[in-house]
Amino acid sequence: MGGAVRILRLDLTAKDLRAAAGREKDGSAARRMLALAMVLDGMDRKSAAESCGMDRQTLRDWVHRYNAEGLDGLHDLKTPGPTPKLTAEQQAELAKLVEAGPDPARHGVVRWRRVDLRDELQRRFGVALHERSVGKVLAKLGYRRLSVRPRHPQADEEAQEAFKKNFAATVAAQLPDRAKDKPIEIWFQDEARIGQQGTLTRVWAKRGTRPRAPRDQRYEWAYIFGAVCPQRRATAALVLPAADTDAMSMHLAEIGRRVAPGAHAALVIDGAGYHVAARLSVPSNITLVRLPPYAPELNPVENVWEYLRGNKLAITVFESYDDIVDKSCAAWRFFADDPERVASITSRTWATVIP
Template identity: 80%
Template sequence: MGAAISITRFDLTARELRKAASGEKDGAVSRRMLALALVLDGMDRKTAAETCGMDRQTLRDWVHRYNAEGLAGLRNLTPPGPGSKLTAQQQAELAELVEAGPDPARHGVVRWRRIDLRDELQRRFGVALHERSVGKVLAKLGYRRLSVRPRHPQADEKAPEAFKKNFATTVTAQLPDHAKDKPIEIWFQDEARIGQQGTLTRVWAKRGTRPRAPRDQRYDWAYLFGAACPQRRVAAGLVMPAANAETMSLHLIAIGRMVATGSHAALVLDGAGYHIAAALTIPDNVTLVHLPAYAPELNPIENVWEYLRGNKLAITVFDDYDDIVDKACAAWNFFEKDPKRIASITTRTWATVNP
């Protein structure tokens, strides 16, 4: 056995090494720190090593590592493992393949599974991977299995981005003359049908089970009209028996009453027929700003409906129409009385105007 190797690093004292050892989660690393602390305190190497569960030669090796790398040198080195069978270029092509999606006529599937990608990688590159390995590569590239968001086949992919980019200009151009010099509030509006053909939601259950929940099969419903201003954290809602120009006018009047005195509301909403009807009654302090066609993702009230269904209206059997109205009102009041929730769900960074 060679001569004892002196500890040549003095950035940590014996006391500081013990403190570091007390906070170390890896027991083996903690013992190595304590052994070095004992050596710094003057204990002989053999006793210090045995006290910390190692032999003198092992302690000598850790002194070498500590002198060279500090505390990092006291950790076990993780072997690099085998390299990826796919080159960087092949991984980039895999990412492009995932982004583009499969061609049903060519690949025979409408969505990629790991086994489909495994076969495609074998065909393209001659690289044989297990489907679990394909999943690991996808995870490394930042991909996860996520629920898709519906998109209308006639939707213009560029229209939503253009709307967001030019939002301030669009709103300003549509403001009436009497609102040009007033503070502008941004409101969002939409309506949802609430009724006996209800929705289900996720619940906690044992793995491997199929939990059951009640779902009504009758056909009574009401319409919940909702609007919110994220800047002021206020909302306005009505529950109505139908969705048409008359009920929409009543909701616009309710929104107008909620607008701050001396301000003007730019109300962002979709292009439903009763949103553009000539018979609409629009308050003087409200201007309608219509979203691009087939772009519901731009309206945060859609997220409000998701929140209310998931927390108040799903898995519910309504006794009759009056029960629907009562529960819809209770759900909206639950949301309306939570200013932080209003701001959290409906705030959009692009929806600002500088009058």
């Protein structure tokens, strides 16, 4: 055992060390600070060490660290851990590989599995990893397994980005003269078919089991025509037996009644045939703004349908058409009666109200 080592640092007194120990979240470091404070108060090294749960030699080692580094030296050093098998450059290439997705003709799969990426890493870099290790690397890079959103093969992403970027100007250009000096509300509209041949959803179940749920196999349905104004947290909806021009005209009339008095609504809709029919009846306080083709992801009402199917309308057996109507109305009220939920699901930063 080596001889005693003096505490050479005198920038902190015993009182200062005790105060630092009281603020310290690391219990081991706090005990070392208290042991040094006892030594500075004149206690012998052996007693100071034992009172703080260490032997005299260990205290001597911590004195060395304290002399060299101050309070920071009283913390345990973090071990660097094993060297990653994939270099930073290889991890970056893995990220690009995940973003690009597999080539079905070349890789034989339509989505990456960990085992596929394991084999590709072995082929590209000669690095052998277990598929669980591949999963850990992906998690470190910020990747998770997520449900994909559908995208129409003819969707034009540049047109969609241009629509968002120029949204305010697009709306302003389409407003009639009678709306120029009025407050402008941005509304979104869409419709969804609800009924038998319903949908399933995710549920909590034990790992390895296949939970079962009822699914109707009959063919009655109705349509929810829904519209939202995210800024006002306002909604307008009808449940109708068909989706056609007459039904759309009825919904437009309902939306017109929900627009604030003295305001004008810019109603964002898709290009469905009955949305653009010549005989469509559009109220005077509404201007229709059409989305780019094949761009449902720009319409937040699509997210409302997803929310309602996942929380109110999935795993449901409808006994009759009237039952479909009743449950569809109840589901919409469940959504519309919570203004914060309306704003949370449907607000879009690019859809700004025109001054």
